[in-house]
Amino acid sequence: MPHIYEPHLVKTEEIIEETPDIKTFRLVFSEEALAHNFSFKAGQFCQLSVFGEGEATFCIASSPTRKGYIECSFKRVGKVTQSLHDREVGDTLGFRGPYGNWFPLEEMKGKNLIFVGGGIGLAPLRSLIWNCLDTRGDFAEIMILYGARSIADLVYKAELREWESRSDVKLVRTVDPGGEDETWDGHIGFVPAILEKISPSPEKAILITCGPPIMIKFVLQATDKLGFLPEQVITTLEMKMKCGLGKCGRCNIGNIYVCKDGPVFTYQQILSLPAEF
Amino acid sequence: MKEKILSIKNRDKLIQGLREKGFRVYGPRESEGIILFGEIQSSSDLPPQYTNSAHSIKEFFLPPHEPLLSYEVRKEGIKTHPLDQYPIPSVLYGVRPCDAAYLPIIDKVFAWEEKDELYLARREKTLVICLACEEPDEACFCASLGYSPTGKEGCDIALTPLDDKRLFAEFVSEKGERLLAEFPDLWEEIRPDDEKRRAEVEKEARGKIRRQVEMEGIKKWLDEHFEDPLWEEISRRCIGCGACYYLCPTCHCFDIVDEGNLWRGIRRRIWDTCSFGHFTQMPAHQPRGSQDRRYRQRIMHKFKYYVDRFGPIACVGCGRCIEVCPVGIDLTEILAKIKERVTASAKD
Numbered sequence: 001m002p003h004i005y006e007p008h009l010v011k012t013e014e015i016i017e018e019t020p021d022i023k024t025f026r027l028v029f030s031e032e033a034l035a036h037n038f039s040f041k042a043g044q045f046c047q048l049s050v051f052g053e054g055e056a057t058f059c060i061a062s063s064p065t066r067k068g069y070i071e072c073s074f075k076r077v078g079k080v081t082q083s084l085h086d087r088e089v090g091d092t093l094g095f096r097g098p099y100g101n102w103f104p105l106e107e108m109k110g111k112n113l114i115f116v117g118g119g120i121g122l123a124p125l126r127s128l129i130w131n132c133l134d135t136r137g138d139f140a141e142i143m144i145l146y147g148a149r150s151i152a153d154l155v156y157k158a159e160l161r162e163w164e165s166r167s168d169v170k171l172v173r174t175v176d177p178g179g180e181d182e183t184w185d186g187h188i189g190f191v192p193a194i195l196e197k198i199s200p201s202p203e204k205a206i207l208i209t210c211g212p213p214i215m216i217k218f219v220l221q222a223t224d225k226l227g228f229l230p231e232q233v234i235t236t237l238e239m240k241m242k243c244g245l246g247k248c249g250r251c252n253i254g255n256i257y258v259c260k261d262g263p264v265f266t267y268q269q270i271l272s273l274p275a276e277f
Numbered sequence: 278m279k280e281k282i283l284s285i286k287n288r289d290k291l292i293q294g295l296r297e298k299g300f301r302v303y304g305p306r307e308s309e310g311i312i313l314f315g316e317i318q319s320s321s322d323l324p325p326q327y328t329n330s331a332h333s334i335k336e337f338f339l340p341p342h343e344p345l346l347s348y349e350v351r352k353e354g355i356k357t358h359p360l361d362q363y364p365i366p367s368v369l370y371g372v373r374p375c376d377a378a379y380l381p382i383i384d385k386v387f388a389w390e391e392k393d394e395l396y397l398a399r400r401e402k403t404l405v406i407c408l409a410c411e412e413p414d415e416a417c418f419c420a421s422l423g424y425s426p427t428g429k430e431g432c433d434i435a436l437t438p439l440d441d442k443r444l445f446a447e448f449v450s451e452k453g454e455r456l457l458a459e460f461p462d463l464w465e466e467i468r469p470d471d472e473k474r475r476a477e478v479e480k481e482a483r484g485k486i487r488r489q490v491e492m493e494g495i496k497k498w499l500d501e502h503f504e505d506p507l508w509e510e511i512s513r514r515c516i517g518c519g520a521c522y523y524l525c526p527t528c529h530c531f532d533i534v535d536e537g538n539l540w541r542g543i544r545r546r547i548w549d550t551c552s553f554g555h556f557t558q559m560p561a562h563q564p565r566g567s568q569d570r571r572y573r574q575r576i577m578h579k580f581k582y583y584v585d586r587f588g589p590i591a592c593v594g595c596g597r598c599i600e601v602c603p604v605g606i607d608l609t610e611i612l613a614k615i616k617e618r619v620t621a622s623a624k625d
Contacts, residue, residue, distance in 0.1 A: 003393070006346060007357065009355060051357075051537075052348075052540070054533070238559065238562065240557050260390065276503075
């Protein structure tokens with residue numbers, strides 16, 4: 001019987017080694033129709049599987065404006081991600097999705113956008129950043145603040161260079177203290193501290209942040225200090241998920257299903273949730 | 278609602294008739310003192326007396342484990358096959374009303390937005406014939422939650438024994454009514470006093486329920502007490518074994534796992550529970566890192582979150598969690614403790 005837990009097959013077309021423990025896979029649907037027509041929105045996620053190892057949840061890290069493929073980035077941290085790291089170009093994976101809600105692109109139009117990312121948390125932002133850059137005229141100023149533990153841990157290095165060279169994007173890079181070397185010409189310090197230091201104006205702005213939970217917590221506090229209203233700040237929540245379809249109960253925070261009502265939430269929405277994420 | 282009488286003599290004909298029409302008929306069966314639902318050939322397989330089955334009927338709708346698909350590597354690449362699970366039309370005979378009442382509650386989560394076809398197909402193909410509870414168990418508290426030992430929620434046909442020869446039959450659903458037409462000779466007309474007798478049986482059974490929880494105000498207290506010392510207090514004993522989950526009809530959380538190797542295997546759905554730490558454990562993050570947080574989730578999900586999201590309380594008062602808990606945690610005591618706080622704060 002066909003059912004909602006049945007995955008589509010995707011083929012690994014390209015593998016990029018981002019950092020010692022993060023890889024990006026470019027995936028193409030094996031089914032002809034999906035290869036051409038698959039659509040999603042920035043912020044949505046999927047369940048990727050290595051058959052025999054199981055499924056795990058990943059955001060779609062490529063932009064919906066780039067058709068014909070999707071990209072996912074993952075850090076080697078568990079059983080499934082270890083197995084994904086062992087895959088090669090040409091290997092077939094299972095894919096279910098797209099799931100969840102998305103970034104409110106319409107509401108962002110005409111605004112100054114401030115992206116604040118940490119570590120692999122740049123992945124969901126990257127989908128949105130390219131989406132915005134591919135329709136650049138719709139938005140006012142775009143600033144990207146991105147940091148990682150060390151220079152080696154920065155993801156999408158080629159794209160960081162590209163954003164840096166563009167006159168219509170302001171890129172601010174930072175690494176945690178001790179993560180720099182003598183060649184480093186970016187900031188040194190934790191992302192929330194650098195955000196306070198560069199102090200972007202909340203005027204006509206929307207700030208979108210993704211990263212490790214601890215970073216998000218301090219970034220949200222920093223946005224308070226900078227005068228952003230909670231409805232001007234958007235983030236994504238990460239909870240363990242299995243079905244992605246509001247059935248298995250794993251990603252509940254209070255009566256919220258992160259897989260259905262999220263993963264994208266405003267800071268204002270987050271303030272109303274029980275503190276359990 | 279149509280009402281008829283099914284004699285005990287005709288009950289056996291009904292079971293036979295259903296089997297002849299291709300239904301698998303399941304009923305409570307006793308083995309070494311334990312009552313479990315199993316396939317029955319005739320009413321002689323049924324125990325003369327039973328309070329309730331050790332397991333709830335949820336395993337007929339959400340099996341403890343079920344294959345979702347198989348996969349194998351072939352020359353041309355990986356192939357997946359959804360496994361053939363079209364359910365065989367089944368009848369569950371002798372379901373206690375509390376267990377049947379779980380169905381309309383849990384239908385909501387499996388049917389909202391994306392439909393869980395596996396669950397819903399089993400629901401569609403399964404006929405639930407309830408048998409009223411005449412001797413509630415020590416741990417039962419269905420009436421506190423608005424249910425009844427002779428309740429009809431989730432039943433297709435509700436039977437209430439009037440005496441040892443006759444069962445009062447109420448045709449609750451359209452699916453149940455079909456049996457009226459398919460077996461016209463088996464159903465007898467009710468007599469003038471039958472409805473009165475049925476009401477007496479209900480009253481007697483209700484009178485035998487020993488536990489009562491006053492639910493008023495509990496939801497509101499939960500709304501306001503995500504953080505409270507009570508959670509630590511009530512869960513201190515909990516060893517996180519998850520037994521309450523496995524026996525609870527309304528607990529429905531699950532995991533999806535692969536069994537096999539990189540060349541061939543099966544993807545399977547298995548029961549899982551918020552009692553376990555791994556349930557929410559992420560590589561670098563654990564939002565419910567202690568047992569009191571996990572226990573809070575269990576209570577909150579049943580009595581607050583499910584209500585907020587889908588309407589009904591996700592508990593039918595069957596009492597299995599109380600009977601099975603190896604360390605004696607008692608849900609009615611917990612609810613009573615919450616109620617004490619509700620009452621105390623009302624006096625302030």
